Amino acid sequence: MKRPAPIGLFRAAFVLLGKDLLIEWRTRARLNALVFFSLSTLLLFSFALGPDTKLLERNAGGYLWLAILFASTLSMGESFRIEYENACLDGLRLAPADARAIFLAKAMGNTLLLVALGGLLIPVMVALYGVKVVLGVGPLLATLALGCMALAAPGTVYAAIASNARARDVLLPLLLFPLIVPALLASAKAMMLVLQGDPMNQLNSWFGLLGGFNLIYWGLGFALFPRVIED
């Protein structure tokens, strides 16, 4: 057989993303678990706050992002479990696949999963909390995409670190939550404006802030990930 030539970074990332999506499609266990977990979280918020519909309506964006955040810790940990089973991550490293391509593939895969989850949760939130999407679908999807990207990049790095630890289920939220507080705040604020209207034209500022967080998180993840997975 002819000696293979190495492929580029982005092509490798898309090959690995395709592999992750194929595994997700074949099992669908992760998505099913995430949907039920996050639906339960949304329901629990409404039970905990009682019949005060005004309060639910006012804070709906925040509750949505908390449901996505809690689900993301399950999702991102699971995305690395498949790589540690049978030492598949070693197989990728020795292939050799660029560690940065592995990061990009995992972070993009986690983003897509969280966006899909958010897409399923939003109609439920609208029905359950009685909110309206005042600014329409475009800004709603943009907020969802930017917020999920901001969760996925640091979450992917920390999930890779935590996957090797004994207390991985506890470690991932402990590492992740303090880091993503600013991005979570910006996502929740942007979502509230999308749901309740934006008379002061603040939405673009929050989008800019989320874009900045994404640049930092994705840039750092891209640069640091090789150190995380190499011996």
Place this chain on the structure above:
Amino acid sequence: MQAPAPASPPAIALHDVSKRYGRHWALARLTYSLPPGRSLLLTGHNGSGKTTLLRLVATALSPTAGHIEVLGRNTVSDRDTVRQNIALLSHASFLYEDLTAQQNLTVLARLLGLPSPTDVANELLTRVGLTRRTQSPVRQFSAGMRKRLAIARLLMKAPSLALLDEPFGELDPSGIQAMETIIGELKASGVTVILATHLIEQGLSLCEERLHLSEGRAVAA
């Protein structure tokens, strides 16, 4: 006067290599050189350092002290080049349980940039005797079938150096015979083979050199 041709670098050169896990030294100041074109049998009891040595040469691990050269390239500073030239058959299969045999190989073929990944995968599955299970998920495979698929994965890389950790483990007699044939073919095509096994007679029939390890040190067999 004509200048002499430059000598080929050793297949592997270990210079005072040590590896520590916590407080335990798995390898201690190991120095060894394998001439090009020769194959090496690694022997030793469980825990003697065979797997650690193979993983160090494969660049899956970095040495705690000392350095390793594979085909003249340093395994730390020139890791990617080394990885392009080696293939490791490990205790772990490197296989995704939820993908089929064919999908596992196709993903690797795409990563390696091979043309017609599916055709290459099917060809290798035929070579290792898994033609009838190409569409079965690995989760349904027996240990021996996983080993065969892992061998197909190794062959896909067309390595210059093949590192085989217990290649006969979990194989039935026909699988062992097929593995011996594959190792023979690899050697005939110029691939350097490093083989760690407890089946010493079989190993000696396949390798010209032998390195016996005990508690992470090279000792006389």
